[in-house]
Structures are given as structure tokens and as C-alpha cells.
Amino acid sequence: MTRILSSIFALLLSTSILLTGHGLQMILGPLLGLELAFSELEIGYTGSAYYAGFIAGCLFIPRLIQKVGHIRVFLVLISLATVALLMLGISQTLLFWLLARALSGASFSGLYMIIESWLSESATPENRGLVLSIYSVITLLAISAGQMFITLELPLTQLVMVAAILFLLSTLPVGLTNSASPQPLHPVTFKFRKVYNDSRIAIYGALVCGLVTSGFWALGPIIAKALHFEANQISIFMAVTLIGGALLQLPIGRFSDLVDRRLVISALSGAASLVTLSTIVLGLESPSAFFIVMFLFGGATFPLYSISLAHANDNSTLSPIETGSVILLTYSIGAVIGPVLISATLALSNLGLYFITTLILAPFSAWTFIRSQAIPATQAHFTPYQDVPVTTQEVILLSTDEDLDEVLDDAADDVLAEVFDEVFDEVLAAPLDSATPVPSTTAA
Numbered sequence: 411m412t413r414i415l416s417s418i419f420a421l422l423l424s425t426s427i428l429l430t431g432h433g434l435q436m437i438l439g440p441l442l443g444l445e446l447a448f449s450e451l452e453i454g455y456t457g458s459a460y461y462a463g464f465i466a467g468c469l470f471i472p473r474l475i476q477k478v479g480h481i482r483v484f485l486v487l488i489s490l491a492t493v494a495l496l497m498l499g500i501s502q503t504l505l506f507w508l509l510a511r512a513l514s515g516a517s518f519s520g521l522y523m524i525i526e527s528w529l530s531e532s533a534t535p536e537n538r539g540l541v542l543s544i545y546s547v548i549t550l551l552a553i554s555a556g557q558m559f560i561t562l563e564l565p566l567t568q569l570v571m572v573a574a575i576l577f578l579l580s581t582l583p584v585g586l587t588n589s590a591s592p593q594p595l596h597p598v599t600f601k602f603r604k605v606y607n608d609s610r611i612a613i614y615g616a617l618v619c620g621l622v623t624s625g626f627w628a629l630g631p632i633i634a635k636a637l638h639f640e641a642n643q644i645s646i647f648m649a650v651t652l653i654g655g656a657l658l659q660l661p662i663g664r665f666s667d668l669v670d671r672r673l674v675i676s677a678l679s680g681a682a683s684l685v686t687l688s689t690i691v692l693g694l695e696s697p698s699a700f701f702i703v704m705f706l707f708g709g710a711t712f713p714l715y716s717i718s719l720a721h722a723n724d725n726s727t728l729s730p731i732e733t734g735s736v737i738l739l740t741y742s743i744g745a746v747i748g749p750v751l752i753s754a755t756l757a758l759s760n761l762g763l764y765f766i767t768t769l770i771l772a773p774f775s776a777w778t779f780i781r782s783q784a785i786p787a788t789q790a791h792f793t794p795y796q797d798v799p800v801t802t803q804e805v806i807l808l809s810t811d812e813d814l815d816e817v818l819d820d821a822a823d824d825v826l827a828e829v830f831d832e833v834f835d836e837v838l839a840a841p842l843d844s845a846t847p848v849p850s851t852t853a854a
Contacts, residue, residue, distance in 0.1 A: 421529070424484075425552070430553070431573040431577045433552060433553035435514075440632045451750070451757060452504050461745040468519050481584060483524060487520045560645045561641055602736050608727075621744040621745070621766075622682070623745075633760070655712025658710075672782035718737060
């Protein structure tokens with residue numbers, strides 16, 4: 411274990427510096443948009459642009475990695491992420507911001523892919539859990555620490571420079587390491603129809619998780635600002651949500667190994683909608699009360715992705731990478747929609763996040779419970795739960811080996827399948843490569 415940690419020390423150090431800057435960037439973007447007089451809806455568009463770029467990065471960056479290698483692409487993507495961040499400070503044009511946020515999303519999708527595939531390859535089956543747990547802790551601490559920079563009495567434009575400096579400093583450990591680069595990425599086919607038919611609850615679970623949690627990541631500072639929080643309270647508002655999700659994820663996941671996971675998905679969705687409904691009904695105003703609410707919100711919503719992934723793996727005969735690719739991209743589609751949807755409701759109420767969460771998760775909870783009672787579980791759990799939040803880059807190869815009409819024919823009667831068919835129709839012609847899925851702790 412000491413040898414393995416020594417071999418990945420440079421990567422972990424680069425990751426901690428990079429994600430500290432990313433944590434600061436996540437809270438800076440919305441606040442800087444407000445300072446530039448962007449509306450809540452326009453800021454929501456920028457959040458959606460980030461996730462659109464994230465999807466594009468998942469689809470196309472693997473080819474670049476295969477051509478020039480992990481380390482070189484890692485350094486290039488950090489440079490592009492820095493460019494995307496600095497672009498926010500030189501223009502007040504919405505289109506310019508949308509391009510910058512999309513570039514940032516594409517860059518970080520590739521960065522997470524490289525980090526996580528490198529860690530997965532360096533570990534052995536015996537110590538992989540420990541290695542990834544260390545990575546999860548580093549991620550949590552780094553992003554939380556980065557968000558605390560907002561409490562410094564510095565103009566937002568100067569904090570942008572601080573985040574950019576952190577990005578560039580993160581190139582040094584990996585750039586100077588003599589550790590071996592990971593092996594080339596392995597191909598995997600994207601089979602949405604198969605996963606959808608095997609486990610519709612998992613598909614819808616990932617979709618609603620993307621809708622709800624992306625709104626928090628894209629608009630959390632705006633929501634806190636609308637609630638009249640001070641700068642230090644905004645950073646706490648963000649951090650306690652992340653901590654709630656991180657602390658509760660593993661025990662809830664382990665419990666889901668013992669029961670029908672559909673009941674756990676239903677219970678989490680119901681709990682999240684109950685928490686948000688209570689916030690609306692009780693008319694909470696105290697920052698302390700909102701901190702408790704957001705801790706519970708994170709604890710209930712963040713595990714939905716990883717438990718949906720585990721449930722999909724329980725019922726699928728595909729490889730974990732193939733199944734994970736579908737679940738990740740389903741989440742990402744929801745994440746593109748979520749910020750726009752929630753920002754539109756913010757124009758009507760400061761509690762827009764809580765209204766949308768209640769309206770989406772309450773019916774989903776009821777439907778999942780009814781389906782679990784009507785359709786008995788036909789397969790025992792064969793994939794133990796892993797702490798896998800949604801940065802894991804199961805980047806996909808959209809295979810051309812199968813005839814497109816044959817692949818999509820059976821999905822034609824499914825509305826959701828048709829939507830996905832349209833989204834991916836234009837990229838099905840190009841083969842890509844896939845990184846091995848491993849855990850991570852943030853939905854950023």
C-alpha cells in the first residue's frame with residue numbers, strides 16, 4: 411500500500427490543488443454573474459452550458475487521450491480550464507459566458523476521467539477501496555476549502571485570479587512526476603435501450619438526481635444570496651450540503667445492499683421532498699435552519715446517483731462500464747435541464763430549488779414504491795454498493811459494429827428512449843474510448 415500511495419502521491423497532490431481552485435470557481439461563477447447583472451435565468455443557462463460541455467468532454471476527450479497520453483492531456487485540460495475561468499472576467503456577454511462554461515465543463519470531464527482512471531489502474535483489487543476512499547476524502551476537503559476562500563475580503567475578480575493560480579499550480583506535481591502514465595482507455599459500447607429495459611427506476615433515478623442536484627451546484631450561491639446570506643454563510647450553505655451527501659452516502663449505500671434498492675431510492679426521494687416541502691411550509695428564515703435543511707438535502711439527494719447505478723448493475727448483464735456509461739449520461743442530460751428549470755422558478759420565489767425538488771421527487775418516490783410492490787425483485791444483489799457520486803467518467807465508445815436500426819428498433823416505443831436516440835444520433839458514427847468507472851465525491 412505504501413508503494414502504491416508513493417506512486418500516486420503526485421497525482422493526489424495535483425488533484426487536491428486543482429479541486430481547491432475548482433471549489434472556489436463553483437461559488438465564484440454565479441456570484442460574478444450577479445455582479446455583472448445577469449438574471450437568475452441567464453445564470454441558469456451558464457450552469458446548463460457547463461453540463462453540456464461535460465457531456466461533450468465525455469464523448470470526445472478519450473480520443474485525444476489515446477493519441478497523446480494521459481499526462482499531456484491532463485496538462486492541456488488544466489490550461490483550458492484556466493482559460494475558461496479567466497474568460498469570465500473579460501466579457502459581460504452571455505454568449506461568451508456560455509462558451510466559457512461549456513469549455514470548463516469539457517475540461518473538467520476530461521480531468522476527472524484521467525484522475526479516476528489513473529487511480530483505478532494504480533490500485534489492486536485488495537486496496538482499491540482504500541485508495542478511492544482517500545481520493546474521496548481529498549475531494550471533499552479540497553472543494554470545501556476552496557469554497558471558504560469566498561470569505562476573504564477580496565473583490566470577486568481577484569478571487570478569479572486566486573482560482574486560476576491554483577489551477578496552474580496543480581500542473582506542477584503531475585508535470586514533474588516520474589510515475590508511469592496509465593494504459594490506454596478501453597472501448598465500451600453505449601447500450602441505453604438495454605439498461606432502460608432492465609431497470610427503468612435506475613434510469614429515472616439518475617435523471618431526477620441530475621435535475622435536482624445540478625440546480626444546487628449551478629445556483630447554490632444565488633439561492634443563498636437571495637435568502638440574504640452573508641459571504642461566510644454562503645460558503646457554509648454550500649459546504650454543509652456537500653458534507654451531508656458525503657457523510658450519509660456510504661451508510662445509506664451499505665444499507666441498500668441488504669434490502670430492495672428500489673425501496674431505498676423511494677425512501678431517499680420521499681425524504682428529500684419532505685425536507686424541501688417542510689422548508690416551504692414552515693417559512694424558514696434562519697441561516698442555521700437552512701444549514702440543517704441543506705445537510706439533509708445533500709444526504710438524501712446525492713446518494714440517489716450511486717444507488718441508481720448499483721440498482722442498474724444489479725439487473726443488467728452488461729459490464730459495469732457499459733451500464734455506468736448510460737447512467738452517467740442520463741444524469742448529465744438531467745443536469746443540463748436542471749439549472750434552467752430551477753433558475754426560472756427563482757424569478758417567482760427564492761425557494762425555487764425547494765419547489766422543484768418537491769414537485770419532481772415526491773411523484774418519483776411514490777411511483778418507485780408502487781413499482782417495487784407491483785414488480786417483485788427477480789435478482790439478488792450481485793454488485794455491492796460503491797461510493798460513486800457523479801463525477802465518475804464512464805466515457806463511452808458508441809460502437810458502429812452493430813446496425814443502428816437494430817440497436818434502436820425496440821426502443822422506438824419508449825418516449826425516453828426516443829429522446830436519447832435523438833441526442834446521440836449524430837455522434838453514433840464515431841468510435842470513442844472509455845475510462846474505467848471509479849468513485850468520487852462531488853457532483854460538480
